[in-house]
Every structure is written in structure tokens, then in C-alpha cells.
Amino acid sequence: MHRLLRASALCGLALGASCARPPMTPTAILPNEIRYEVAIEESDTGSIELSVMASFPPQTAAELSVTEGAEPFVKDVAVAASDESWNDRAVDHASWFAEECANGCRVRYRFALQKAADEIDDDGVAMQSHGLLEAPPPAWLLHPLRVFSDERVRIHVVSKVKDVTMATGVRVAPKEKDTYELTAGELPIAPYTVFGKFRRKDVDVGANAKIHFAIASGKMAASDSDLEAWASRAGHAVSDFYGRFPIPGTLVVAIPSRGDDVGFGRTMAGGGASILINVGRATDKSALDGDWVAVHEMIHLAFPSMGREHAWIEEGLATYLEPLVRAHAGMTTEKNVWLEFMTMLQNGLPRPGDRGLERTPTWGRVYWGGALFCLLADLEIRERTHNAKSLDDAVRGILAAGGDDTARWTMEYAFDKGDEATGVPVLRELYQKLGFASVDVDLDAIWKKLGLSLQGRDVVFDDAAPEAAIRKSMTARRP
């Protein structure tokens, strides 16, 4: 699963938008950045709230707000022009207007986090999840609705509530304790942030990269070291496939939940990245060893975020690459990879009324239709390059060009970067063909040329098939 891009009207986010920045007027009073001092507190009734003091530099636009839906939980707003006294500010529709901010200002308020989580119950705004409060920063940080996208934002967080801390995927600020840093353009898309009780450890994910790993409180059958090894192994598999970990410093949170297996996972990126994964309390080491969810979510880190209509490529890539990445790392077998593809890819075929991948957002077409696109692309690239290049090279090329999950790219730009890396315009051509029309695919013919057949639940290989060599190289274990 993957959190899709929230709508945003920010200057600088849309590709090609031009945003000239007027000259700054220097002032000794306020820094040339947006700064938030946040305290996690308990209200009189024992509910978790955030007390926030924001400082805005000169030239800040007057209109301030939070993510749509979170406005009713912002309270006690007061504004002070640079060094002057506080003035209460009432909400005006869904915004707070602070004309003082043109010359630099401070804004203080409280955010009723726990109440918002209870009442909103939306992971893009605020929700409760297995005892954790989850709310991305733009839901609780009042921010200018018009910003200069490269302006620096720093968020310093302290907790006054015993055992409750914040864990966020927002990049850690260098040299400043408990402080996070991103740009003003990234703030409205900043990733999952959770408040609660955690055990934390930085975990190695290969290629000199670490992730911030957190286990939310709750009794688990698996030991902390088993859980850390699970996150690390998934990270290493993804690093080995791409040549590096896509977004070092990603926050990965294991959330104890019901069941005996790894459950639902979610990834969100912007100014850093977060992955939240439900792990059943009864999940044992062997279930962790067999898990695919962590690898699927980490693959999302290696591809740019796109609009909702392009979910099929984000999910399709993660669905298609996950078994292959695990096979390369020795985490699953060649037979299991093909068993999954041969039994599941038919879910991705167009049904009556289908209007192409871009215009048919059903579960089957988004996950397995996207995966089928990836299989067709992979085979076509390999056929045209005599198996010298593959979809692997395309996705590595996209990542190398800066297309990780924190980037907002168009589909065309990503496919151009992928095609440049393989030297054949397969992604662009296939997109034109399958994106906007219902095109049937003869899966049996594909299995035949690759030398694959099913006997019950057993996959039988035919090494005399015309593309048996391609099939073998797709799952070959890497040293």
C-alpha cells in the first residue's frame, strides 16, 4: 500500500511552475526560516495536545492553515508582530490571517491531537492506530498557504508527557537535538508521524545506510532483535537490488496489532519518508522470515510519488519487483516467484468496460494490472537488448536521476529516465498502448515462451523453451 499524494496548490511543487522569490529584507529579530517549537502536553482532561510556537520570517504570506479537516482542532491562536505583544486571532472560514507576518511574526496555538485523531480517523490527517496517535506535520503545523518552496523549516519537539514521544520520517536536522528539517514546499506533503511509546534503534540496511526503526509498545511474540533483523533484511535486499538504499533515514514503525503475521503496510514520503507496518502480536520469527510486506513498502521508496490516477505504476512496480528482489536476496525461491505470477497476474487483465490502466482504478488493475505492465516491459526490454538490459536497469536509472519517493514527477518524465537507462523506449511505448485502452494479454503464450507450466500448485520449468534463459536471469540469486 502506498499513501497517495495529497492535493497541494503550492508554488514550486508542480513541475514547471515558476516561482520567483522577491528579495528578502534582513531583520535581526527573526531568522530567515520558519521555525516551530512544539511541546507534547496533556490537557486538563488527560488528552494529548500539542502546544506550538511558530516563528515566520519577513515576507510570509498572511493566510495560515493546516491540512483540510484538521482546522477545528487548532485552538487559542494568537499572533505577535516580531517583538510586539500577542493578539488573539479567530479562524476565518478555514484559515487564520496574520498580516503582521509580512514583517516577520510569531504565532502560538494549541492543537487537540488526540481529539483530532479520534474524530477524523484518516491517516492523511489524524487517526488512532493501535494505541498510537498518527498525524502528518501539516495537519498540526499552521503554515502559510503560499510559500517559497525552498525556504527552510525546522521543527523542534519536546515531550512533557511521561513515555510519550514523537517518531517522524521527516529528515533529522544535523547537530540539533530532537529537531527535524525540511523545506516549506515539502511541509504540506511531510510523511506519517506518530506519537506514543516506542522502543527505537537505528538499523543497518546496507550500502552505508541506516533506517530509524521503532517498535510501538505492546507485547509481541517476536523479540526486538527478531524484528530489527526483519527490517534490516528487507532493507538489505532492496539496497542490493538498487545499489543503494533509496531513502536513508526512513522511519519504519512496527505497530503491534491482531494476528500472527505481518499485516497492512503504508508508505508516505516528502521531506523524508515513513513506513508504518502492522505486525500481529503472535507473529513469530518464521513468519517474519517469510514476510513480503516490508520489501514491498521499501520498493515504494525508490520511485517518485505521482497523482492518484498513476497509482497503478507505483503499486504495479512494488507488486512485480517484490518477489524478484526477494529471490535475488535468497529470501524466496524461483518456483515461488513464478507460482505467484502465474496464479495472480490474471487479476490484472482488463475486464469488460475497462478503459486502460490510467482510467480503471480497481484493485485488480492497480496492483496486478500494474504488475502485468511491468512484466511486459521487463520482457520487452530484455528481448530488444538480447537480455543485456532489463526493467531493473530502468528503475535504477529513475532512482539515480533523483526519482525517489520524496520526488513529485510526471509519469512521462519517469518513463523517459527509465528508457534512457535501458536505451530502448519500451516504457513510453507500452504506456501509450496500455494506459488508455483495454488491451488483452495472452498470459499462456508468455508462460510458454518462458518455459513455464503449472501442475497443480507445482511450477514446472522447460529449459528448452525459447526464452528460458531470460526466465532464469530474472530470478537469479545475486552474489
Ligand SMILES: [Zn+2]
Ligand atoms: Zn504498495
